[in-house]
Amino acid sequence: MRNLSVARRLGTALLLSCLAGAPLAAETFTERVTPCLACHGDKGQSDAPEVPSLGGQPAPYLLIQLYLFREKQRVVEIMNDATATFTDDDLRRFSDFIAALPPPQPPSDGAGDARLERGRTLITQHRCNSCHGLDLAGRDSIPLIAAQREDYLVKSLREYKSNARPGYDPAMASVMAPVDDAQIRDLAFAIARFR
Amino acid sequence: MEETWGDEGALRVEPSPRRQAPPHREDVHDSACRRAAEPVARHHTSCTDARLLAAPALAQQPPAAAPPAAAPAATPAPPGSPLFGRPEGNPAAAKLAPIAPPPIPTAADKLPIAKLKVPDGFNIEVYASGIPNARSLRLGDQGTLFVGNRFIGKVFAIVKKDGKTEMKTIAEGLHRPNGLAYHKGTLYLAELSRVWRFDNIEKNLDKPEKKLIYDDLPKDEAHGWKFIAVGPDEKLYIPVGQPGNNVLNSDAHGQIRRINLDGSGAEVIARGVRNTVGFDWHPVSKQLYFTDNGRDWMSEDIPEDELNRITKVGEHFGSPFCHQGNLLDSEFGWGHKCSDYTAPVALLGPHTAALGMRFYTGSQFPDTYKNGAFIARHGSWNRTTKIGADVMFVTFNEDGTVKSKEPFLTGFIVDNTYIGRPVDVEMMKDGSMLVSDDFNGAVYRISYGKTNAPGR
Numbered sequence: 001m002r003n004l005s006v007a008r009r010l011g012t013a014l015l016l017s018c019l020a021g022a023p024l025a026a027e028t029f030t031e032r033v034t035p036c037l038a039c040h041g042d043k044g045q046s047d048a049p050e051v052p053s054l055g056g057q058p059a060p061y062l063l064i065q066l067y068l069f070r071e072k073q074r075v076v077e078i079m080n081d082a083t084a085t086f087t088d089d090d091l092r093r094f095s096d097f098i099a100a101l102p103p104p105q106p107p108s109d110g111a112g113d114a115r116l117e118r119g120r121t122l123i124t125q126h127r128c129n130s131c132h133g134l135d136l137a138g139r140d141s142i143p144l145i146a147a148q149r150e151d152y153l154v155k156s157l158r159e160y161k162s163n164a165r166p167g168y169d170p171a172m173a174s175v176m177a178p179v180d181d182a183q184i185r186d187l188a189f190a191i192a193r194f195r
Numbered sequence: 196m197e198e199t200w201g202d203e204g205a206l207r208v209e210p211s212p213r214r215q216a217p218p219h220r221e222d223v224h225d226s227a228c229r230r231a232a233e234p235v236a237r238h239h240t241s242c243t244d245a246r247l248l249a250a251p252a253l254a255q256q257p258p259a260a261a262p263p264a265a266a267p268a269a270t271p272a273p274p275g276s277p278l279f280g281r282p283e284g285n286p287a288a289a290k291l292a293p294i295a296p297p298p299i300p301t302a303a304d305k306l307p308i309a310k311l312k313v314p315d316g317f318n319i320e321v322y323a324s325g326i327p328n329a330r331s332l333r334l335g336d337q338g339t340l341f342v343g344n345r346f347i348g349k350v351f352a353i354v355k356k357d358g359k360t361e362m363k364t365i366a367e368g369l370h371r372p373n374g375l376a377y378h379k380g381t382l383y384l385a386e387l388s389r390v391w392r393f394d395n396i397e398k399n400l401d402k403p404e405k406k407l408i409y410d411d412l413p414k415d416e417a418h419g420w421k422f423i424a425v426g427p428d429e430k431l432y433i434p435v436g437q438p439g440n441n442v443l444n445s446d447a448h449g450q451i452r453r454i455n456l457d458g459s460g461a462e463v464i465a466r467g468v469r470n471t472v473g474f475d476w477h478p479v480s481k482q483l484y485f486t487d488n489g490r491d492w493m494s495e496d497i498p499e500d501e502l503n504r505i506t507k508v509g510e511h512f513g514s515p516f517c518h519q520g521n522l523l524d525s526e527f528g529w530g531h532k533c534s535d536y537t538a539p540v541a542l543l544g545p546h547t548a549a550l551g552m553r554f555y556t557g558s559q560f561p562d563t564y565k566n567g568a569f570i571a572r573h574g575s576w577n578r579t580t581k582i583g584a585d586v587m588f589v590t591f592n593e594d595g596t597v598k599s600k601e602p603f604l605t606g607f608i609v610d611n612t613y614i615g616r617p618v619d620v621e622m623m624k625d626g627s628m629l630v631s632d633d634f635n636g637a638v639y640r641i642s643y644g645k646t647n648a649p650g651r
Contacts (some may be wrong), residue, residue: 067298170416
């Protein structure tokens with residue numbers, strides 16, 4: 001049901017953007033990308049619990065994640081199934097398409113919340129901005145994290161810390177080693193609301 | 196020096212109990228070391244590898260301690276981080292980070308082969324493409340090419356038959372299966388912390404069986420992936436890198452050890468080794484030569500990566516106290532003397548990431564190449580202007596010292612950008628040489644002379 005409504009909402013903009021890229025396969029590609037957008041959001045912003053917003057992600061980061069899903073090196077069943085038959089060209093095409101979606105917007109709540117200040121301090125303390133950038137927008141293989149869903153940030157940071165998500169490279173496992181769960185929640189709160 | 200997450204640097208995943216081992220030297224229990232320990236590891240009364248212990252120690256503490264409301268601006272980066280030691284507030288330094296290779300290999304028709312340069316009389320061609328993150332190379336007796344990697348978790352076998360190239364997956368679900376050795380029909384494979392053997396591998400490419408022979412290894416991600424080789428003494432040589440850019444390592448790290456081919460009899464044969472990802476034995480002297488990657492963030496131009504030679508068991512090669520044989524470390528060097536350590540036989544350039552090496556014993560190349568060594572340099576990340584990314588050729592004097600070194604295969608850097616990155620070399624039976632490129636997921640073959648028949 002959700003798929004249908006989203007498909008309708010995709011509307012002209014999406015169709016046009018696909019047409020611009022590859023006229024002949026536009027319809028097919030639109031159909032293929034529709035289920036992605038149903039969960040991840042057609043405007044780059046996800047409304048689904050623990051499902052990340054993907055708009056504005058660097059294409060190389062998306063490509064690596066899709067590759068890891070296809071190869072089952074990152075285990076999320078729905079994503080492993082979705083990418084199982086993808087060719088290398090599919091991986092590139094989906095990455096490029098999704099990267100062009102607009103970046104998510106942070107929620108406007110949280111002003112004056114102590115978690116915001118603690119989280120900001122932790123961002124500096126653990127040097128998130130060394131790799132993710134002062135604007136937390138990422139680059140190349142490093143993801144955009146600003147305004148990411150808070151619950152997904154909590155989930156991801158826990159997975160990196162426990163090594164449930166080893167990652168393409170091991171950077172996050174080391175970064176997370178000294179970060180406890182209370183700090184993870186503060187970090188997620190602040191990063192989700194980062195402007 | 197090699198990269199951390201993009202490359203040969205890297206990060207610890209979990210604390211190893213062995214890290215509790217006493218540090219090398221009492222005299223490094225200095226106040227700087229203790230200071231580093233205090234904020235997070237107060238219960239460690241002595242400064243036992245404090246920099247290493249700090250992060251895991253906190254991880255194991257209950258989260259009862261209040262979050263640091265008025266924390267310092269930034270805690271030091273974890274010792275395993277590639278940013279460990281980076282100068283603060285320098286915009287040029289802030290732009291440098293390890294370069295992650297793409298997970299997908301470059302299509303065969305898009306490989307940069309036309310831009311690669313070899314000396315006059317040599318030819319270069321694509322031997323195999325489409326091998327994701329192709330790194331360590333080993334050839335079997337029947338010509339099977341085994342290819343390891345850091346990011347893919349699989350080991351591949353390339354089989355050439357009737358003009359066709361087939362790629363088989365002989366193992367998967369592995370953790371950084373970079374290390375490969377082939378000896379008398381058996382393939383040895385080193386993951387980050389486990390070593391396996393595949394007996395009669397070339398007869399069982401479609402149904403390979405692997406047997407675990409050794410896993411008494413730290414699990415640190417930083418410099419944890421392996422290069423392995425079987426020596427003339429019929430032992431398997433396994434390095435254990437230092438778990439970070441510049442760290443005072445425990446007794447279980449910063450070394451090369453060897454084991455019997457069944458996994459027994461482990462023995463440390465070299466210490467003070469930061470991160471070697473390539474070694475081979477001189478065809479005449481049978482001495483072991485190994486490349487070692489120098490530390491990062493000291494300077495754009497120092498220290499240089501090293502080519503070392505082991506002349507006796509247990510030699511110490513200096514790291515982290517002395518780099519490149521003549522440069523005391525700015526942090527750990529105080530109170531030490533470079534003359535207490537074995538100096539390198541050659542310097543291979545700053546941050547160049549000298550990796551795989553083999554001596555040349557074939558007869559296809561001109562006589563001047565006989566018993567010289569080819570060394571793959573992956574190329575720098577910790578440097579504004581990229582250098583390395585080539586295969587060097589080194590010749591030796593009769594006493595084992597280095598006589599000359601020169602670039603052999605070049606062209607991988609265009610406008611300060613990599614179009615490919617060499618990782619390992621391997622010699623074919625016909626005297627030609629294979630070179631792996633993990634950036635493009637390809638293997639090139641270099642031959643000499645007009646005949647350019649492929650393979651063997």
